[in-house]
Amino acid sequence: MTIYDDITTIQLMNKLGSQREAFLFVISYDMQSNIILPTSEVKSSDILFDFNKNTNDIDNYKFDNLFSIIDSKTITYKDYKEGYDIVKENLLYGNSYLCNLTAETEIDIEASLLDIYKSAKAKYKLLLPDQFVCFSPETFIQIRGSKIYTYPMKGTIDANEKNALDKILSDKKETAEHNTIVDLLRNDLGIVSDNVRVTKYRYHDILETSNKKLIQISSEIVGDLTDNYYAKLGDIIFSMLPAGSVTGAPKSKTLEIIAQAEKHSRNYYTGIAGIFDGKNLDSAVMIRFIEHREGKYYYKSGGGVTIYSDPEKEYQEMNDKIYVPIY
Numbered sequence: 140m141t142i143y144d145d146i147t148t149i150q151l152m153n154k155l156g157s158q159r160e161a162f163l164f165v166i167s168y169d170m171q172s173n174i175i176l177p178t179s180e181v182k183s184s185d186i187l188f189d190f191n192k193n194t195n196d197i198d199n200y201k202f203d204n205l206f207s208i209i210d211s212k213t214i215t216y217k218d219y220k221e222g223y224d225i226v227k228e229n230l231l232y233g234n235s236y237l238c239n240l241t242a243e244t245e246i247d248i249e250a251s252l253l254d255i256y257k258s259a260k261a262k263y264k265l266l267l268p269d270q271f272v273c274f275s276p277e278t279f280i281q282i283r284g285s286k287i288y289t290y291p292m293k294g295t296i297d298a299n300e301k302n303a304l305d306k307i308l309s310d311k312k313e314t315a316e317h318n319t320i321v322d323l324l325r326n327d328l329g330i331v332s333d334n335v336r337v338t339k340y341r342y343h344d345i346l347e348t349s350n351k352k353l354i355q356i357s358s359e360i361v362g363d364l365t366d367n368y369y370a371k372l373g374d375i376i377f378s379m380l381p382a383g384s385v386t387g388a389p390k391s392k393t394l395e396i397i398a399q400a401e402k403h404s405r406n407y408y409t410g411i412a413g414i415f416d417g418k419n420l421d422s423a424v425m426i427r428f429i430e431h432r433e434g435k436y437y438y439k440s441g442g443g444v445t446i447y448s449d450p451e452k453e454y455q456e457m458n459d460k461i462y463v464p465i466y
Contacts, residue, residue, distance in 0.1 A: 140176075142172050143175060144170075148166065148377070149373030149374060151373065152372045152376065153371060153372060155177065155372075157369055157370035159369060161414070161415060162415050163177075163181050164413055164414075164415070165407065166376075168408060168409045170410075178195075182195065186266065187256055187265070188264065188266070190262075190423065193421065211247075211438070212246075213458055214243075216451070218402070219454050222402065223444065226238045227448070234392050235389065235396055236389070236446075237315075237393070238444050239386055239409075239443050240400055240401065240444050240457075241405065241408070241439060241457070242401070242441060242457060243403045244458075246429070246438045246461070248436055248463075252271070252272040253266065255463060256274075258465045259463055260347070260464050261274035261276055261464055262276050262277075263423035265425070267407075270407070271406075271428060271430045272428075273412070273429075274464055275424060275426050276292065276344070277384065278290040278292075278424075279413065281422070284419075285365075286362070287328060287363075287375070289324050289327070289328060289360050290360075291321055291323075291324050291360070291383070293313070293356060294310075294313045294316065294317055294341075295456065296354050297459070299351060307354060312447035315447055316443045316445050317358070320383055320443070321340075323387075323390065324384070325360055331364070332363055335361070335362040336362075340358050343355065343357070351462075376422075385426065406430065407430075408430065411425060438461045440457050440461055
């Protein structure tokens with residue numbers, strides 16, 4: 140499988156888009172390890188995907204055994220706090236208004252990456268054999284007709300908490316975080332489209348996992364594309380990368396802060412993946428992510444930090460996101 144850099148990837152996506160040829164794309168966080176496969180070539184690869192029921196997973200294999208993460212070696216609060224303090228100092232200096240801080244947790248799990256892919260229930264699923272599995276609830280962008288949509292997802296709470304929905308909607312930190320991302324993604328859409336508007340604001344979804352229900356807060360933003368956008372698919376997507384919901388604002392400076400604060404390589408985690416079917420495009424931010432590396436499994440998770448954040452709560456949120464959505 141050929142891995143492409145950012146410039147070559149943009150050129151390929153523009154070419155395939157102009158030809159209205161369907162293709163799968165997987166783009167790493169740093170945009171330098173990218174996969175572009177016409178759907179005719181996907182069939183001969185081992186990659187499996189299911190994006191909103193648009194899937195190449197047509198065999199009858201199902202993994203029905205219940206399993207869970209049996210052990211996790213989460214980074215210590217002390218180690219997490221070291222990165223958090225770098226972020227918080229930059230927030231205090233005004234270098235960033237929101238910074239997404241992530242970490243990786245070594246896990247033991249009673250299943251293979253394929254088993255996890257087959258069992259997980261999510262809007263977007265992707266399996267790169269022997270590399271990673273992703274089961275993401277978050278859309279990056281969708282293009283339908285001449286309109287481009289994005290759905291920033293910021294704000295998570297255990298649905299079993301008393302008055303959980305009211306609590307998260309009234310939380311000062313969560314509101315600030317969500318508003319910052321909505322503003323950032325409005326600006327991102329404004330780079331590639333016209334008449335950008337927020338059509339739904341802070342609506343909620345319920346995400347079910349093997350041991351709890353989570354409330355997730357999102358918004359919907361839409362813009363109008365020009366008629367020849369097919370020939371610019373690569374430019375459109377890369378103009379918005381890395382995804383604002385998993386970086387922060389202002390984006391360029393916040394990327395520098397993330398590089399200082401995080402002790403692991405994101406690799407494909409928080410990159411994007413999607414499918415262009417020749418007419419419409421659907422894509423996901425690659426969160427809820429398990430990586431296989433040197434015989435071990437690592438779950439990557441994190442959350443947004445603002446000036447109102449509490450480090451203990453952010454550490455707990457990072458740990459709460461370590462789950463597989465089976466039920």
